[in-house]
Amino acid sequence: MTRTPTTDDWGIDASWLDALDEEHEVAQETIDRLREIIGRPPADLEERAPIVARPGDALEVDAIDVICEDGEVRSVDGSLPADFPLGYHWFQSPEGRRRRLIVSPGRCWLPEQRSWGWAVQLYAARSRESWGIGDLADLRSIRRMAADQGAGFVLINPLHAVAPVPEQEASPYLPATRRFLNPIYLRVPEVPGAETVDLEEDAGRALNDGELIDRDAIWARKREVLMRIFFAHGGGEAFGRWREEQGQTLQDWATWAAISEEHGADWHTWPEELRRPGSPALTTYVEQHGAVVAFHAWLQWALELQLTAATDGMTVIQDLPIGFAGGGADAWTWQDVLADGVSVGAPPDAFNSQGQDWGSPPLIPWRLRDADYEPFIQSIRATISGAGGLRIDHVMGLFRLWWVPRDGTAADGAYVRYPAEDLLGIVALESYRAQALVVGEDLGTVEDGVREAMAEHGVLSYRLLWFEDDEPATWPAEAMAAITTHDLPTVAGLVGGADLAEQREQGTGTEEELARGRSSLLEHLPGVAEGSSAEAAVERAHQLLAQAPSLLLSATLDDAVGAPRRPNMPGAGGRPNWSLPLPVPVEDLPGHPLLRAVVRTLADGVTRGTD
Known part of the structure; x- marks a missing residue:
């Protein structure tokens, strides 16, 4: 029998079910604290909050005019x-x-044909240039390699911007904003105006020599050269027109970025007069620092040009993090919509007995509605x-x-x-307008009703070989399947045991927990005998x-080249998470024998499934 937790007027559940379906009561002290943080919505909220409907829906409104876009x-009447x-x-x-x-x-756009594709940690995919x-x-x-191989999509890590400060945030899942891109991903020699300055390309390419991705050094080098390009070229009329079209949203980001370079990545520590968008002091700041503000706007123009060229002709699935940094640009812009004194995380479960704290401040639900859902829409x-x-x-964070x-x-x-x-x-609505498919990462503890609601709205589920107990042949059609x-x-x-050895080294669990976890995953690889080669296991x-x-069938480039280390190991604070390059340069990927075998296998699987 399904148990539905009691939810109070603030939207707080009084209890929760863990992965073993055991119920846990929430401490009254926690409930009282969260009620204080959430606060009471205004009495007239229901009269002014947005209405989201489908054509043909009945509305609780009398005859009234609607000003369309x-x-x-x-x-509209009724x-x-x-x-x-x-x-x-x-x-x-x-x-x-x-x-x-x-x-x-009411339903997201979906492609008509099945396809396979690559999941790519873009920061890790270095070429010799x-x-x-x-x-x-x-x-x-x-993208060109994938198209030549017959793939239908590429799935990439979040490319959202972090604070442009010397100490770069490594995690793609803790950005300063979910609305703008990270200029560290620019190919500097291809930026408009790059031909007007000495790029010192040998110094740039030398950054490939490190065993790890050193974002601090990379950003320092790229920023210095990009700044010289900007002052030498400036983007001309094309940039000026684009900047004007973007309006206040871009101006706010560029202003935040300029201030953060001077006063740090957390707006809470800035001079008080700069802590609120729209303050008179900000107008003065922009007047005094107009060139730096323009530089950060120009970076976004260059990024849009390069992203358009990179994705042309293929579906590139971009990743939306669950939140953003509490001191970042989105938190600064929407500070009146955010909850203060809490962060988003996950309760204890089978994979993490302590629970997780992801560090992002949540949006207060009623304040999100009162803001006409604008923070969500823009993201x-x-x-x-x-x-x-x-x-x-x-x-599940939508629920x-x-x-x-x-x-x-x-x-x-x-x-x-x-x-x-x-x-x-x-x-x-956004999916329909962009003709873009949507995948929901529904891994871990998923409460009843979530996957049903996703299916109703055309949001693809996400199914993993490591997690699913059922045979892959029985997985749902409206899903992205992966290993x-x-x-x-990685496989x-x-x-090979390298992942287990690294978990031991990082102390992410007891010996018994780690051994049990590895055995559980190996059970999902029937036909792979003890001592099998990595290549044989990857193919299987x-x-x-x-x-x-x-x-959608998704394969990681990490698996396709036999990489032994995963990109991120949660709970391993001393590990270089998000900083491990692929062991194979991008130029050599098409000829890699194991990758070619993966291509043949997935292409055959899609062909069989459509016959």
Whole structure:
């Protein structure tokens, strides 16, 4: 019998179920603290909060005019006409009050044909022309390779910007913003105007010599050269027109980036007069530092040009992190919508007995509604833009998030509910408009109803060989199927024992826990005998994956070249997470024998599934 937790008026669940279906009560002290943080919504919120609906839906509104996106005025009385245009509109009352109306198709866009593709940690995919880190020109090369191999998509790690400070944030899942890109991914010689300065390319390429990806050194080198290009060239009229089209959103980002270079990555520590967007002091700051602000806007223009070239002609699935840094640009812009004194995480589960604290501040649900969902809309739209696909990290966060009080541990948190139906409707609208597929990362503990709601809205599930107990042939069709993720062992690391040895070294569990975890994963590789070679295990794993009838089959480049180390090991603070380059340069990938075998296996699997 399914148990539904009691949710109070603040959206807080009084209890939660763990992976073993055991119920845990939330401490009253935690509930009281979270209620204080969330606060009471205004009495008239329900009268002014956005309505998210589909054409033909009944609405609880009397006869009223709707100002559509294109300026057309239509009258609505009781229900939306079946032919009502999709988009972001406004109810307009006779007294002049406005209320947002978001009309969604209800289902995300989906491709008609099955396909396979590569999952790529772009920073790790270095070529001989890279400056220490995989960049957008390397993505272009990988996209061309994938197209030549018959792949249908490339899935990449989040490319969102971090603070442009000397100490660069390594994790792609803790960005300063989910609306702008990280200039560390620029291929400097291809930036407009690069030919006007001495790039000192040998010094840039020398950054490839390091065993690890040294973001601090890479950003220092790239920033210095990019600044010289900007002052020598400036982008001309094309950049000026683009910057004007982007409006205040870009200006706010560029302003935050300029201030962070001077005063640090956390806006809470800035001079008080700079801590609020729109303050008079900010206007003065921009006037005094206009060139640096323009530089950060120019970087985004250059990034858009290179990303467009890199993704041209193929679906590139971009990754949306669950949150952003509490001192970052999005937190600065939307500080009145964020919860103060808590962060997002996960309760204790079978994979982490202590729970997890991911460090990102959550949006307060009622304040998100009161902001017309704008923080969510902008994040979805920016990440899905122009690439053909979106992967939503921890998609369960559209339904509920685990809030961890600042003065407690991850185990001391509670779930807070979100308006999932509205958020899924917005995702569907943005997907439809961009003609982009959407994958929801529904791994770990998934409560009842989440996957059903995802299926109803056309959001693909995410199924892993390491997690699923059922045969791949029985996995759902509306899903992305894969073997592993960036947080889990590679096939070579699992079978050869390198991953277990590294977990022991990092102290991520007891000997018994680690041995049991490895044995559990090895059970998902039937046909791989003890002592099998990494190559044989990789081929077998992809043979199993190819049996899945899922719409998308995803293979990691790490597995395809037999890499023994996973990109990220949660809980291993002393490990160089997110800083391990692929052991094979991008130029050599097409001829790599194991990668070629993976291509044949997955291509055959897709062909068999469509016959």
